[in-house]
Amino acid sequence: MSHDAPTVGIVSLGCPKALVDSERILTKLRSQGYAVSPDYDGADVVIVNTCGFLDSAKQESLEAIGEAIAENGRVVVTGCMGVEEGRIRAAFPDVLAVTGPHQYEAVVGAVNEAAPPIHDPFVHLVPPDGLRLTPRHYAYLKISEGCNNRCSFCIIPQLRGDLVSRPINRVLMEAEKLAKAGVKELLVISQDTSAYGVDLKYAESDFRGRLVRSKFFDLANELGNLGIWVRLHYVYPYPHVDQVIPLMADGKILPYLDIPFQHASPHVLKAMRRPAHAEKTLERIRRWRDVCPDLAIRSTFIVGFPGETDEDFEALLDFVEESDIDRVGCFRYEPVQGAPSNDLPGAVPAHVMEERWNALMETAQAVSAARLQTRVGREIDVIIDSVDGDGATGRSVWDAPEIDGGVFIPHEDDLSPGDIVRVRVAKASEYDLEADLV
Numbered sequence: 001m002s003h004d005a006p007t008v009g010i011v012s013l014g015c016p017k018a019l020v021d022s023e024r025i026l027t028k029l030r031s032q033g034y035a036v037s038p039d040y041d042g043a044d045v046v047i048v049n050t051c052g053f054l055d056s057a058k059q060e061s062l063e064a065i066g067e068a069i070a071e072n073g074r075v076v077v078t079g080c081m082g083v084e085e086g087r088i089r090a091a092f093p094d095v096l097a098v099t100g101p102h103q104y105e106a107v108v109g110a111v112n113e114a115a116p117p118i119h120d121p122f123v124h125l126v127p128p129d130g131l132r133l134t135p136r137h138y139a140y141l142k143i144s145e146g147c148n149n150r151c152s153f154c155i156i157p158q159l160r161g162d163l164v165s166r167p168i169n170r171v172l173m174e175a176e177k178l179a180k181a182g183v184k185e186l187l188v189i190s191q192d193t194s195a196y197g198v199d200l201k202y203a204e205s206d207f208r209g210r211l212v213r214s215k216f217f218d219l220a221n222e223l224g225n226l227g228i229w230v231r232l233h234y235v236y237p238y239p240h241v242d243q244v245i246p247l248m249a250d251g252k253i254l255p256y257l258d259i260p261f262q263h264a265s266p267h268v269l270k271a272m273r274r275p276a277h278a279e280k281t282l283e284r285i286r287r288w289r290d291v292c293p294d295l296a297i298r299s300t301f302i303v304g305f306p307g308e309t310d311e312d313f314e315a316l317l318d319f320v321e322e323s324d325i326d327r328v329g330c331f332r333y334e335p336v337q338g339a340p341s342n343d344l345p346g347a348v349p350a351h352v353m354e355e356r357w358n359a360l361m362e363t364a365q366a367v368s369a370a371r372l373q374t375r376v377g378r379e380i381d382v383i384i385d386s387v388d389g390d391g392a393t394g395r396s397v398w399d400a401p402e403i404d405g406g407v408f409i410p411h412e413d414d415l416s417p418g419d420i421v422r423v424r425v426a427k428a429s430e431y432d433l434e435a436d437l438v
Ligand code: SF4
Pocket: 147, 148, 149, 150, 151, 154, 155, 156, 157, 191, 192
């Protein structure tokens, strides 16, 4: 294959955090003059950014590596599954290099070796916001790596290590740059956003001539000054989260919290080693909604965790109902190689897990439908994601991209992605709204 500039393709698997890693790798390679190929054929080398969270994700990663080898043949593997280099090399002896999560330099080095860059100062220009894989109007903002928690079903701390927060001035500078480049919505991500800055002992750093603390509240408050939508993901229901709710009530950041509760029964939470208590959590959510009645909560839950009894599961259903969780994602428990929960007794049979999954999704759907009904007749802001001949599709402040529902505005095909428009909600279904421009 011959090109003026070497060309790289990327297959990005896994969570939004992995997507941010892919963006960083691509930004670095673009700054060295590489072109990005949308397909296997045009690429001098293909990077596969893998996910190693669940065994099913590992399987998917192996399949993606196999496909890239078959289609292109020159493959560099990176990401969470990269820690299992032996397994990857056993299956695919021809991979050029295997690197683990966050080893940006090593990935870039491997690509440089496989397809050396051509020095051209004009090609080396990169857009000011770096290169992003998300649409232009929203961007993920990664504030830390790793995690200090030790949930028994999770191997992320083994893969990524303890929490390492980025100093706040770097995070804010990146956020400011993204806003200047036209991003309208920032999605703050990490493994545990509410723990931000703990490892730095909340150290202050200079941002635009002011000292700002690397702390969850300060981060939310400062991002709220940018004048764009700011959405918080992967937050724990710790007491200090109370402080950001007034920022939501004041419209500084979006009234949205993505809190992966995972369960509600104290017995299961203990086995999961999760820092939470359902009773206190319910009280906390009620207080949050007293301060900010519009608050939407998204959460994920695991059903069929080892030892989960019928009573535990009932407690989970009650919690979802009583807490009015707006958006629910539900996983069936899956043992992950290396996770302590594999040794727990009381495996839940597959058919019981399936029944519980269905029951939880049914309950969650009813809660979602009832919550959305309360929005009918209201005037709300919607950010537009896509437009076609039938109309425009966007999201309210209560919907994150890719995981939540949306708002459809029929017949409005003059709008553009990234527009924020005022609409009146006309109808609601289980997960989505339909609205008309005001
Ligand atoms: S909080 Fe728990 S589930 Fe999330 S990354 Fe940390 S250890 Fe894993």
